Amino acid sequence: MENVPNAPRGITPYLPVYIGLLVLSGAQIFIAYSHLDRNRMLAAFLGVALLSAALAIMYFMHMAQERRSFFWSLIPATIFVLLMMNMIWSDSFRLLHMKPF
C-alpha cells in the first residue's frame, strides 16, 4: 500500500469484506436455483456481481483510501464505456425475431 494513508495492518481488517464476497457468491448460486424468470435472474446476477466488484475495488484494491480525484478520473469513464456497449442489444433482438430473414 505504497503512499496509501491509514492503510489497515494485517489481513484481519479485510475479513469482513472477504466473508461478504463469499456470501455474495453464495447468493449467486441461490439465485441460480431459484425460480426467477430469466430477465429477473439476469438483473439479480448483475446486481450481486456489481456489489461484489464494488467491494473488491474499494477495499481489496484500496480505492477507498486513494484520493477522490483518482476515483472520479478513472471509474466513471470506464463505466461510461461499458454502458455504451449496450447499444448492441437491439441488433441481437433483431437477429432473434427476424429469423429466418
Place this chain on the structure above:
Amino acid sequence: MSESDHSMALGHSATMEPSPYAIPSRKLAMWLFILSDSCTFGALLFAYGYLRTGSPDWPTPFKFFPSIFNVIIMTFVLITSSLTMLGAVDASKAGDKSKTARWMGITIALGTLFAILHIREWIGMIHEGVRLFQNPWGSPLFGASFFGITGLHLLHVISGVIAMAVVARGYLRGSLNAGHVESTALYWHFVDLVWMFVVPLVYLMSIARS
C-alpha cells in the same frame, strides 16, 4: 538523451513533477491497464450476450455435479487467494520478507489450484463433445464463446501466477520492492473481480434444468 539525463549531465538533479493523484506511476499504470482490460472483458461478455440473445437454441449444459460444484470451489479458491495476497502486500510494506514469501507462496498455490480446476472443467466439456464450433446440444457458437471467455480469464490467472512468482523472487533478492508486490496484487484482485461476472453470466445463466 532524455530531459533528466540532460539535467544530470549538466551537473544538477532533474526536477521531478509531483506524482499524479499522489500515487507512484507504476500503480497508476497498473490501474490504467486494469481499466482497459475490464473493457476487453466487458466487450467479450457483451458479445456473449449478443450471441446468446440472438440464438434461440443456446445450450444450458451445466449440471450441479460436476460443473457448478467445481465453479463453487474455484470461486472460493480465487477469493481466498485475494485475501492471502493482501497479507503479502501488508507483509511487504512492513519489510517482512519471509512473511511476504509465505503469503505469496500460498497465493501462487491457490492460483495454480484454480488453473488446474479450470483445466479439469475444460477437459470435462471437451469429453462431452464441446468444440470451438460444434457441440451436441444447440447453437454451435456456444463452444467458441465459452472457451473464449473462460480461456482469456485462465490466461490472466496463469499470467498472474507467473508474475507473482517473478515478483516474489525479485522481492526476496532485493531487486523489487513493496510497490511491485502491491501492483501485482492489484492485478490479482482484478482477476478475482472478473470471475465474479464470468460465473453468473457464463455458468449460472446456463444451468441444466430438469
